[in-house]
Amino acid sequence: MEKKIRVLVAKVGLDGHDRGAKVLARFLRDSGFEVIYTGLHRTPQEVAMAAVDEDVDVVGISLHSGAHLALVPKVINYIREYGGNPDEMLILVGGVIPTDDIVELKKMGVDEVFIPGTPISEIVEFIKKKLPEKRKKK
């Protein structure tokens, strides 16, 4: 049986804008993924433990608060602390992210950043293309 791709869609920090995350979750479902949605206001620890326990292939973090440079690396570090391997996962970030910060986030281990206006099909294609490459590396 082919392994189903599991995706965690997470809202981190003090940011109440969840429509994007919900639409994404729905579209990923329609694209054949198993999607776990965390709901609003999760801490980096909560998201990381969910990613490990649910054994997801993709962690999608949505932020519109401007705290991405502070929170995203924390999620990645906690995944490692809880015994998970973020290098095996695709770490994606979505939200209002300035161009300079996209470079920073990628240095921190983020695989791709999707800004508002990105067609969702592009995200789906990215996951389908990049995940097998990541899995090979481990």
Add this chain to the structure above:
Amino acid sequence: MNAEEVVEGLLSGNRRALARAITYVENEYPESKEIMKHIFPKTGKAHVVGLTGFPGVGKSTLVSKLTEEFRRRGKKVGIIAIDPGSPFTGGALLGDRLRLDGMDSRKALWTDPGIFFRSMSSRGRAGGLAAKTGDVVRLLDAFGFDVILVETVGAGQSEVDIIEVADTSVVVMMPETGDEIQVNKAGILEIGDIYVVNKADLGGAEKVERWLKYMLSLDEESVQMLSQMTHADEAKVASGEFFERRKGWSPPVIKTVADRGEGIKELADAIEEHFEYMKKSGLIEKRRRERVKRELFEIVMNDVIKLVKEKTNYRDLIMKLLKGETDPYTAAEQIVEEVIHNAGKG
């Protein structure tokens, strides 16, 4: 992680290994058989509690509040939450985890080492459970959880598979979901060891409670009827198990307001009492014997079908069936003979 690493990690309390084991089992990886063989002897200690009911009655919120209550009582809690997977795209939106919020401090539940929460897709399967739910329950059991809560797909009227994995089945209802005829229909309302009327702060909760109690009292009468039957009659009652479950245990009806935590202590008490009753009465062995038998037959069935595919000329027989040269019963007899004849040969 190979099978050995997963087993070793799982039995020594490594969450990552448990998470991986579930993935292997759920996706039927080759490693899964090896894993299940090794962990089986470590199972049988946990109390498996199933929650079922219509979509939106508050199962996930009850699971969350029950988890908090059992943690307060010093128990470690494993949770399997099943949501529907699309039979068309294979996709699923697993939205039970987001309800995991305690009364005291919601953060504690998400990162509490005494709690393990896993979302599963039903992957298009009917019945309210995912195909591998039984094996995943065993993994959590072997890991050392005291209570395992299994939340079914928000089910309709006949999603009764939960009794195949649970020691205690909790059926959750709410006001305004129909009249007493709904309550008297066959299906999920026959399987409860405990009934919950959630959202009891809404109008009409007493009515549902009354109907449920009425329905359950009718059931006691049918048990009495059964006891007056002759042996010949008794053999004719096909669903004997349902009656047996009820003897000596009157399913309580408990009103809750889950999001405010009302009635949760009473519900947790009832769940623990039922487990004690099951152990004392010996019913638990009986139920578990049935479960093991069913699982064994299922595994044997799969293995036999694999043998048929590998070792018989079933394709020829299918062609003959299409041409009308044989019938399915004769073909099946031929296949069984072939399997028995060829099975021993490498």
